[in-house]
Amino acid sequence: MEKVRVFLTDWQILFRAGVHLTLAAEKSYEIIGEAATNEWALDFIERHQPAVAILNADHGELTGAEITKRVKRNLPSVAVILMMDGYGDEKVFTALKSGASACLSKDVKPDDLLKTVRGVVQGEYPISQWILQPVIASQILNEFEIFEKLRDKMSSLPVCLSSLEAQILQHISSGNSLVEIARKLDISEDIIRQRLYTILGKLVANDRNHQLK
CATH class of the missing domain: 1.10.10 (Arc Repressor Mutant, subunit A)
Structure with a gap:
């Protein structure tokens, strides 16, 4: 069975490594690329077209929501999950408007992360529950x-x-x-x-x- 291709970006090395290990432990996922900043994300996503992009929502000159808007405009099939340092009404509302499939706090449990990734791959939009x-x-x-x-x-x-x-x-x-x-x-x-x-x-x-x- 073909593996689900995932791209990951976050400025915290340990967090990025934790997400990588969580997904890599599941045989159905393949991490095809990582980056420390969102600035690298758009070019990589457009060239390699992962099924899922897990982006940092809060850090960098370009926010995760800004990258998401560009990705969804050019590659609507790519599901985007925005990882947040913490939830806030304005951040969630911005994520909703961006076209992201889901937004998660960075203290998310591994099982919940996997459940979310599985859902967005199947076309679900868990972010809609914030409404x-x-x-x-x-x-x-x-x-x-x-x-x-x-x-x-x-x-x-x-x-x-x-x-x-x-x-x-x-x-x-x-x-x-x-x-x-x-x-x-x-x-x-x-x-x-x-x-x-x-x-x-x-x-x-x-x-x-x-x-x-």
């Missing part, structure tokens, strides 16, 4: 309002939220749980999770169109 945080949901609603005001400055018309998607975000921002939202809107939790993926896709598309103008 269930009230602060993040509020930021997304505000972002779509901004996109609407910037219609003339975007390369194409902004993708709008559907009525159901807006209601879901409003309920989340009010502090309602997944179970409560499903009951209030008379829909299944699976439908809500599917809509989170759709909301994420629209958020990324609008941000990209704005950047391209």
Whole structure:
């Protein structure tokens, strides 16, 4: 069976070595390259096209989110995982808009890292679960309002939220749980999770169109 090709960048040598050892212990992964800074990442990823790129979110002249936007614009099939020194609402929101498949804290357990890598290889976007945080949901609603005001400055018309998607975000921002939202809107939790993926896709598309103008 062909191994999953992974590229890794982080300024901390010991952390990078730990991720390398964790993945190398699984026969299904192959580390095809490493770098200490994100500045090296874009050229390597474009030349070698790994299935997964694990990037540092916080350090370097180019942030992980900036690299992710460029990678996803040119190579949408590459799944990007952003590693953070610590979670923060603004950092997570920036990661959401970048098109990253997942973001993890650098104190992540090895089993959780492997689970995330397996998921993104299969096309999952674990990062979408952050939309269930009230602060993040509020930021997304505000972002779509901004996109609407910037219609003339975007390369194409902004993708709008559907009525159901807006209601879901409003309920989340009010502090309602997944179970409560499903009951209030008379829909299944699976439908809500599917809509989170759709909301994420629209958020990324609008941000990209704005950047391209």
